[in-house]
Amino acid sequence: MAKTxxxxxxxxxxxLISSAVAADTGxxxxxxxxxxxxxxxxxxQPNAGHPVLEKGGFALPTNTHRSFFPxxxxxxxxxxxxxxxxxxxxxxxxxVTGDCGNxxxxxxxxxxxxxxxxxxxxxxxxxRDLSSYGVSLVDGFNVPMTVTPHExxxxxxxxxxxxxxxxxxxxxxxxxxxxxxxVACKSGCEAFRTDEFCCRNHYNSAQTxxxxxxxxxxxxxxxxxxxxxxxxxxxxxxxSSPKELKVxxxx
Numbered sequence: 001m002a003k004t005x006x007x008x009x010x011x012x013x014x015x016l017i018s019s020a021v022a023a024d025t026g027x028x029x030x031x032x033x034x035x036x037x038x039x040x041x042x043x044x045q046p047n048a049g050h051p052v053l054e055k056g057g058f059a060l061p062t063n064t065h066r067s068f069f070p071x072x073x074x075x076x077x078x079x080x081x082x083x084x085x086x087x088x089x090x091x092x093x094x095x096v097t098g099d100c101g102n103x104x105x106x107x108x109x110x111x112x113x114x115x116x117x118x119x120x121x122x123x124x125x126x127x128r129d130l131s132s133y134g135v136s137l138v139d140g141f142n143v144p145m146t147v148t149p150h151e152x153x154x155x156x157x158x159x160x161x162x163x164x165x166x167x168x169x170x171x172x173x174x175x176x177x178x179x180x181x182x183v184a185c186k187s188g189c190e191a192f193r194t195d196e197f198c199c200r201n202h203y204n205s206a207q208t209x210x211x212x213x214x215x216x217x218x219x220x221x222x223x224x225x226x227x228x229x230x231x232x233x234x235x236x237x238x239x240s241s242p243k244e245l246k247v248x249x250x251x
Contacts, residue, residue: 028122028131029244031067032079034060036250040143041085042066043098043106046077056106057082060249067244076121080111081143081249084183096177097142097184114140114175114184116161118147118247119236133245134236135160136226137218141169142184146251152242159237161222162251170217188214199229206230 030053034040043057053075054068084096085104093104098115100106117139121132133147146160169185176182189198191214199209209230211219218227226235 027069027072028242029067029069030079030120031065031244031246032060033065033246033248034062034081034250035248036143037062038083039085040249041082041095041098041104042079042247042249043082043100043111044077044079045100045106045108045110046075050075050077052106052108053077056108057100057104059085059104070120070122072123074121074123078120079118079247080115081145082111082115083143084177097175113190114186115142116140116145118145118160120245121236122245125238125240129241130238131240131242131245132236132238133159134226135222135224137161137222138187138189138226138229138231140173140175140185140187140190141165141218144250146248148246148248148251149239149242150244150246152239154240155237156239156242157224157237159224159235160248160251161218161225163221165218165221168221170214173214173217185218187218188212204229 032042039059039061041057041059044053046052053070058066060066080098082095082098087093092102094102098111100109100111117136119134119136124130135145135147144162144164146158146162148158149156165185166182169182173186173191174182175184175186195201196203197212203209211228215227
């Protein structure tokens with residue numbers, strides 16, 4: 001069940017209506033908000049065995065939002081933002097960052113890195129009805145992103161990265177267009193492809209996978225995000241029975 005994007009005033013009213021509906025039904029709903037000064041194309045990928053939500057992707061112009069219900073049973077997956085997207089004359093669709101196989105609706109496909117990710121594990125924990133969430137920069141950064149829970153119980157902080165790291169990204173991590181414009185910031189793994197930075201093979205354990213100078217760049221700027229593969233599990237927060245989880249681009 002989706003609420004389509006509208007101008008800011010109407011969008012705000014619709015958000016109030018959506019909240020009232022969710023409160024009446026007792027169901028958790030997700031809201032994706034774009035406060036960036038440009039259109040973002042959110043993408044949604046479920047983990048294996050879970051359904052695709054909202055056909056996996058849509059456009060979200062500046063100062064608009066979209067709300068929708070995930071399944072009332074267990075669901076897990078990720079949301080990220082695609083940027084610089086456009087339709088080609090031959091009918092193809094592509095994005096400068098976060099592209100999912102040249103599709104407007106990703107339909108379960110993953111996205112190209114670097115990309116900021118919001119990760120979710122909803123409706124687990126039995127009678128406690130926990131919904132876990134976090135923001136990951138393990139695969140790099142392309143747009144500021146936060147997750148804000150509403151009306152949950154327990155440890156339910158706002159998490160994410162509000163900083164525009166494109167402005168401070170070290171030169172060796174920058175992803176640039178042909179025109180030289182910085183559009184994303186790579187992880188150390190993507191930039192150098194080593195087992196150590198990618199936490200592969202011998203380095204694929206909590207004991208051997210460590211923070212690097214590259215991951216620390218992201219961590220210092222955005223300490224509540226996960227920045228390498230075996231970063232602290234406590235950065236995924238268990239919130240009991242939230243009414244809404246809101247993903248905000250450019251919070």
